[in-house]
Amino acid sequence: xxxxxxxxxxxxxxxxxxxxxxxxxxxxxxxxxxxxxxxxxxxxxxxxxxxxxxxxxxxxxxxxxxxxxxxxxxxxxxxxxxxxxxxxxxxxxxxxxxxxxxxxxxxxxxxxxxxxxxxxxxx
Numbered sequence: 001x002x003x004x005x006x007x008x009x010x011x012x013x014x015x016x017x018x019x020x021x022x023x024x025x026x027x028x029x030x031x032x033x034x035x036x037x038x039x040x041x042x043x044x045x046x047x048x049x050x051x052x053x054x055x056x057x058x059x060x061x062x063x064x065x066x067x068x069x070x071x072x073x074x075x076x077x078x079x080x081x082x083x084x085x086x087x088x089x090x091x092x093x094x095x096x097x098x099x100x101x102x103x104x105x106x107x108x109x110x111x112x113x114x115x116x117x118x119x120x121x122x123x
Contacts, residue, residue, distance in 0.1 A: 004096050009117030012086055016121070020081040022096030022114055027077060032102040035110065036070060036081045038092035038119075045095070047105040049081065054102065061105075063089075086121045094119050 003025035012018055020036070035050035049060045049070040058070050069082040079096055094117055097110035104110070 004098065004112060004114035006094070006096055006114040006117040009094065009119045011120045011122065014087055014121055014123050016086050017082070017084045018086060018119060020083070020094055020096075020117060020119075022079040022081075024077040024079075024098075030100050031098045031112075032100055033104060034072070034079050034096065034098045035105070036079075036094060036096055037107060037110075038090075038094045039116075040092040043092075045107050047107070048094070050103075050105060051079065052102065059103075059105070083119070086119075088121050088123045090119060091121050092119060093117065 005023045008020040010018060032054055033050050033052055036048040037045050038048050039045040047061055048064055049068055051058050051070045051072060060068060067085045072079045096114040098112040099110040101109045
């Protein structure tokens with residue numbers, strides 16, 4: 001079973017930066033894409049960013065384009081989300097996820113999830 005462990009969440013002021021990490025316990029050949037999602041209290045989980053493990057491409061939601069960057073360290077089996085110019089609306093629990101699909105931004109198509117890490121942005 002794929003094990004994803006997230007870290008790096010915390011409390012920051014608006015305009016600040018934070019870097020999230022997602023470490024995988026082992027390399028899984030069946031996974032094509034990995035992504036970041038977030039969920040605010042009482043809200044649906046929403047797509048933030050994804051990275052293709054085969055093509056290397058990245059894709060971002062309109063709300064974070066130009067501010068967030070998704071990347072990975074293959075040797076360390078770790079994915080990152082660099083978040084800059086944070087806003088109060090970015091406050092949520094952030095989850096990393098993995099899927100056998102390619103190019104998906106749908107929560108239902110991601111089969112493996114981390115435990116989530118809280119990001120709180122104060123005004």
